[in-house]
Amino acid sequence: MREYLNVLPDWDAVPMPHHETPILSFFTGAGFLDLGFEQEGFKVIWSNEYEEWFRKGYACGMSKTLGHSVEISNGSSIVDIGPNQIAQEAFNGARPPFFGIVGGPPCPDFSIGGKNKGEHGVNGRLSEVYVDRICELRPAFxxxxxxxxxxxxxxxxxxxxxxxxxxxxxxxxxxYLLLNALELGVPQDRERVFIVGINHKWARAHHLGLKPGDREWFRYPKDERYRGAKTRWAWPSTSPFGVVDNPRPEGIPENLTVWGAIGDLANSSDLPNSCDCFRPYSKKFSEIPEGATSQKSFKRLHRWRYSPTAAYGNNEVHLHPTLQRRLTVREALRIQSAPDSYCLPDGMPLSYKFKTVGNAVPVRLARAVAHSIRIYMGL
Structure with a gap:
């Protein structure tokens, strides 16, 4: 039976570790996966992102959050850069004895709501290239x-x-295991599979008693406070749009709700990206009930329920619970558990801002996985 690692109860009160294990990041995008690892003390020394606007978003957001200038290391397609070039750029000829690789290859070809072409799709084939690079570069994990x-x-x-x-x-x-961000404290129903691997040579040196082919050995993160969150509480269904008196149902954790994430932003423009929002143009903005999220698009979030998967780049429209508008970029960042220090540049097209945010791994989920790796590997 699998054993889990209970995540820390309050990361905000825990100092960041300082071991700075080097990380190579592929398909970096907005950098939320990187940020989760950085928060656990890992150090991203090389990154790769092909899309130009994602690179610009990463440079702005990560630099603001980390407090020093950060840019994508390589902007070529992973198909066009081999292991020798990557190693030279990342390590400058001095490969460390211990480093890791992280990445989330583009997923539309494996998504039910996407193209579903699998390994034969343009994006689907990139997963195999990613595995090739892992085998060629031979990280510890x-x-x-x-x-x-x-x-x-x-x-x-x-x-x-x-x-x-x-x-x-x-x-x-x-x-590998399917994790739901909601069960790790993120106000969003977002299921993602995380595949974790460690080098057998490293495992043997540390007397872990593991061999290729073993399963259920990694202690994936778990937070008992939110276990079974989707069915554990009596979440509200729908309410007529515009209802003012709509209190939070008893027992529901506020930090798992949309309002717990964005309630203080409803009439605020103090934070970057708070005014980044598409203008209303449809009568649906005033007709759709609060909490009506079952349709493909024009989903109005409920203030006292979690958000559906943030997929703003896939023709979905997520409406504010109480206002006649879509979510702002800042509100989307909050739902993805990104820190308020993270922001996207002014000149970035609005559609790319939402796509950048929607494609990313929730920061809190990324950190939970990074924490499990750090504890499991004794870093």
Whole structure:
């Protein structure tokens, strides 16, 4: 039976570790996965992102958050950069004895709501290239993040198993699990599969008694306060739009609700990206009930319920619970558990801002996984 690692009860009160284990980041995007690892004391020394606006967003947001200038290291496609070039850029000829690789290959080809072309799609093939780079660079550990369709759809699961066999053939011990950000304190129902692997040579040196092919060995994060969150509480359904007196139901944790994340931003423009919002243009903005989120688009969030998956770049429109407008970029960042110090640049097109935020791993979820790796590997 799998054992879990209970995550820390209050990260805000815990000092950041300072071990600075080097990390290479692929498909970096907004950098939320990187930020979660940085918060646990890891040090991203090399990053790769092909999309120009994502690179600009990363440079702005990460620099503001980390307090020093940060830029994407390499803007080429992962297909066009081999292991020797990556190693030279990242390590400058002095490869450290211990480093990690993290990344979330583009997922539309494995998503039920996406193209569903799997390994044969343009993006789907990048997962195999990512695995190739892991096997070539041989980190001590790696993280591979993707949508739940990778394990919940038969043909995609077979593809994943083939990738795992490749990793095991290169002496990696691999484990994977579907995690929901909601169960780790994020006000969002977002399920993602996390594949974690460690080098067999490292595991043998540390007497872990593991071998390629073993499963359920990694202690994935768990927070008992939010276990089974979707069915644990009596979440409210819908309310007529515009209802003023709508108190939080007893027992529901406020930090798992949309209002707990964005309630203080309703009439505020003090923070960066607080005014970044598409203008209302449809009568639906005043007609859709609060909490009506079952339709494909024009979902109005409920103030006392968690948000559906933040997917703002996939033609979804998420409406503010109490106002006749869409969410702002700052509100979307809050729902993704990004710190208020993180911001996207003024000149970035609004559609790219929402796509950047929607594609990212919630920061709190990323940190929970990074924390589990740090504790498991004794860093």
């Amino acid at each position: 790696f993280v591979f993040e993707n949508v739940k369709g990778l394990v919940n759809t038969g043909k995609h699961l077979e593809y994943l198993k083939r990738l795992i066999r490749q990793l095991e053939g290169n002496q990696y011990i691999v484990d």
